[in-house]
Every structure is written in structure tokens, then in C-alpha cells.
Amino acid sequence: MFQRLVMYAVVCVAGFGCGTRPDLQTVDVTFQQDDDDTSRIVVVVELPASAAVEPLSEEQLARLLVLHRLDESDNVGSVPVLGKYHVSGHTLTFRPAFSLVPGESYRAMLDLSVLPNQNIESASADFVIADYSLPAEPAAPAPEIDAIYSSAKVLPANHLKFYLVFSEPMQQADIFRHFTLKDLTTGEFVGRPFRHTQLWSRDELRLTLWFHPGRQKTGLNLNVELGPVLQEGHEYELGIAGEWLSQRGTTLGTQTVKRFRAGPADRTQPDPQAWTLAIPPARSKDPLTVRFTEPLDWALLRSELNVLDAQGTQVAGSVAVGEDEQIWHLTPASSWEPGEYRVAVNGQLEDLAGNAVDRPFEVDLEAAKPRSEGLPGPFIREFTIAAP
Template sequence: MLHAAEVRLNDRGQIEAPGKEVRVFRGEAATPLFGSVSKDHDSVRFTPSLPFVAGESYRVEFQSTDGTWSTKHLRFVRPKAELPTVVMRHSDTPFPANALKFYLHFSQAMEQGVFLERITLHRLDGSVVQGAFRETELWSPDGKRLTLWLHPGRQKTGVNLNTDDGPVLVEGERYRLKIAASWRSTEGVPLGKKYTFWIIAAAPDHQCPDLKRWKFAAPKRGTRDPLHILFDEPLDPAMMHSALHVRSGDQEVKGAIHIASDARSWSLVPAVEWPLGRYDIVIDPLLEDLAGNNLQHPFEVDRDQPLKPAPATTLRFEVR
């Protein structure tokens, strides 16, 4: 039970307050944070949609049982922590001008809901590409990988935004993706320096990956040599982790997955030595290249026509 004016952050990342209603604001903002409220006897709990950030101040307004409202200010203690860092893997690979997304990998879980304020895309002349990103913010479960979507309405040929505003990327041009030094981890620690990643726009890609042009060789039995697959073009590096599986019968071959820096190849180093036998490489047909073309159809397919889901594709090899 909370005392009359006690407001606190519990160990589950919720704000607890006495009374029957509660609203939470970041600093002196006029709009309350999104979240859910649950009630427990004479107290309420607020669970934020996005994690609270250490070092930030919050204003908690809560209503007592007699209907009166009170206000308390909380400032979460910023613990001592290392500066977070960020990398953009596979940035040495030219992106097709109609690319759909990039991935940013942070060393720590990051503050969410602010990426449009922390990331800008610049042309070589220093001007900002306005409206470059879709507002959808997609984080990995651990809060360390951000999928940065380029606006599909501008990247898809012939639709209104593409025609009116032009594409985000233009073939042959170079761009700087800038990450603000002020972006904080959920522990409240900022990056501390500005990060810049170069993006080179190559020719647009409207073709599906071609399985017939993939190359691989079966490893030898009794070894832990990697199964190495070379693709006909760079594929989506994040999707590769879940879209390719190696099976022996109904058993999946466990091991360590490695993806090349140019996103053109995938390798599996088995946890144990390869035994004699037949194996299947099971591939999700929705595996995409960097422009969103998957094994089933190109990105710019006529969406008015229904598409039948394709079964998983299988490549077979023998270990001898």
C-alpha cells in the first residue's frame, strides 16, 4: 500500500501512485505518454508503451479517491554506464536506389519513440532529404537493432509520393546517414558523438533473387567445415538469420551462422561434426534482397492480384 503522496518507479518499470487515476508526462510536455493503467485497491500503476529513460524527468499527475488531482515530479537516477555505440553493418555494399531499409546495431538498448529526431539523411551538398523515412519504428526485442525503413511510397515507381517528391535515393549519388550524439540508451547515457555512415545508391533492382545462380558445396563428413552459400546478389542480412535452415530428416542442424559483410553469402558452422547423410537447405520464399524483391515475386508486383503463398524452397546435398 502506498502512502498518501508516495509516487515511485517499481522494479518492473512501472510508475505506482496512490488514488484511482494517473497520467504521466515527459518533462513539461502537454501530451501524456502512451501506456496502460491498472488498478490495485487504492493505488494505480502506469506501464509505458516505451521504456522510461534514466536521467529524464517525468511529471506524474494522479487523482485521489475524493476526485482531487495532485502532481509529483520524478527524475530517474542515471547510473554509471559505458557510452553506447552504433554501427551500420554491410554499409560497404552499394544499396540499390530502390532499397527499402537499413539496419542500425547499437551496443545497448536505446531510447525509443525519437528516431525521427535523431536520424537525418543528407545529400553530398549537405541538404537534408526530407521525408526520407517511414514513421514505423521497429526494434529487435532487446532494443538494440533498429530497422530503418525508407518511405516505400517514394521508393516504389509510379506511386504518388514517388512522382511528386521523387525517390529517396537517386542512382549514382552518395549520401550521409547521420546519427545525433544526443540519442540516449535506456540507461540515460547519450552516444556522446555524432555518427556518420556513407550510403552509395546503385542501379534500381526490380528482379527476384535467382536460386539457380546460388552456389554451394557440400562439406565433408567427420569435419566441422562450414556449409557456405554464395548468392547471386546481396540479400537482407537480418532475414537471413531466420529464413535459411539446414535439416537432416526432421532434425535441424544446429550451429553458428555467419553472414558476409557484403551480404552476398551465408555460412553455417555445425555444432558437431557432419555425419554421413542427405541434407536439405530449407529456404523461406519471402527472403528478400535489399530492394524488397523476394523469391516469390518482385516488390513492385500488382498488389490488386491475389498471390498464392509459396511453399518453402528446398535445396538438397549429401555429406560423404
């Protein structure tokens, strides 16, 4: 809500009462909400009946009443605020062309010398001055990084990518200057660790940040020339700079970091047959829980794993991933009915090193065959919910 501030100097007009001088009258200059648009502020001047305004031209009105923006030292700016003047009887209204800026201060100056033949005397000067400070809008909350996946504290030395989840969309120009990877074991920053390719989710709230696959895959030129990004046994810190701006122009404010240790390289495919299932009782809404033998890709776990009933219909429900992406829960929308079910695993589901269920990340395309060759559709784990 806007504040109304009324400030006026004692300006006296012959023939009208004014305090101890019965022949003088005051002039008011006020800042008010615009009747036509309450989100806007206007300057209103109330003049005595003897002070005719209507004969004045637009040029004269622009000299009669001027609105300035004040700087931090309360000095008026060199260029007045643009706007339109409206005269109704003895009331002069100035409507700024643009809304006044929240948190800024303004000064309205009424030059009485412009009024023709009004026989006006001033108790102090020819100007009536009114200052106004528009209340600042509440500070918008800073954007946040809600999560960084994988959430595990030990990642394979051939780890491939992170997912950064933001509270709001971020600016996408030149984003890689905001990222650093520091080897805490040596105290040195890792040179050229990231693949400079942006991959955002449709809602622009999730960024996939890749280590350069050419450095993480053995035998490729970058791997040979620069070496792998991570060294087994070393401690690392992924840093995201606090200067990164959201799309509405607010910075993250503070640096966000993820610390982790590089474990042994992982070149083994995930094996659905090695997973364990915790089967819920019939007629309940308890979750089905699948426990993996290693952390898997957080984003792919939300799209490449489903549960089908005996008719092949997908079981509706909510998915949750936990324990450093080693557990997957499906809580059904409706109670489990007794019967046969299948966990359907898309072959593209990957672990943290990019090894998919149907193919390892590092593969000789001429010698190796995908694990799923000859199998119809996704990989299947069957389970039964017994009648109570």
C-alpha cells in the same frame, strides 16, 4: 570504496585536557560509513563527557548539527539535507534520508551554542565545520552503434531499410529527430526520407530504420509527388546524432555515419537456384557456405534460411553472415554425417530492395503469380555430403 575524512576545529571544554591548555578538550565531526548500510555515509559527532546531548529535542538537534550540500563555489545550499538524528551517550549520529550523491561535496556544521549550560569556549568560533567530497563513480561507458546493415557500400536506388544494432537499449521517444540523410553529391539534405514507424527487436538492441516505401515504390503518390529517396549514382551519408540518449540516460556522444553510393534499382527476385554451395567434408565441423548473387537482408538471413537432414530435422549450429551479406555460413554443432541434405529457403527472404524469393517488391497483384505457387513449403536446394 568510500573515503573517510575527519576534519575538526579545536573546540575546548572546561575541565578536559587540550594540547597546551590542560583544561580543554577537542570535539570531532567526521563522515563515516554507516554500520547498518556500508553503502551510505553518516555524520558522527563525538562530544566531551560534559556536553550532554540527550536532553535536546529533535528541533534543537536539527539546529545543533546541520548538513549542507556545497555548490561549485563551495557555498552552502539554502536547504539542509534531511535526515534523522540518533544519540548514544556522548555520540550524535546524523543519517541522511537519501544517499549522498557521488561526485558532490558536503559540509557538516556543528553549532555549539545550542548545547545548554556547557561552559564551552571556542578557540575560534561557536561552529565546528567538516567538509567531505564523496568520490565520483566511474563514468559509465557511452552506448555505441555496434553495426549498421546493410554493410555494403553500394546500395540499390530503391533500397528499403537499415538495421541499427546498439550496445544497449536506447530511449524511444521522438527518435526520428536523430536521423538525417544527406546527398553528398548535391550537398543537400534529403527531405522526409524515413518512414516514422519504430520496429525494435525484443531485446531493444536492434532498430529497423525504413526509407519510406511510398517513395521507393514507383507509381505511388509519394513517389510521384516527392520522388524517390535515392538517385542512382549519387553519394549519400546516413547520420545518427550523438545526442541520442540510452535508456539509462547516457548519450552516444559522437555522430555515427554510414556513407554509400546509390546503384541501379533492383527489381529482380533472389533466385536460390543461382546460389553456389561450398559443401563441407563428412566427419568435420567445417561450415556449409552459401554464396548469393547479391546482398540479402541481414536480419532475415538469420531466420529464413535453414539446413535440414534427410529426415527433415534442422541441423543445429551457429550462423554467420559476411562479405556485405552475400555469404551465409552454418557451422554445425556436431560433425557432418554423410548423407542427403537440403537448404530450406523461406519465400519471405528478401534482398535490399524488398524483393522476396517468392514475390518482387513491386508487383501487379492481378497479373503476377508468386514464384512459389504450387510448391510445398520453402524453396529447396539439395546437396550431398559424400562418405570419406
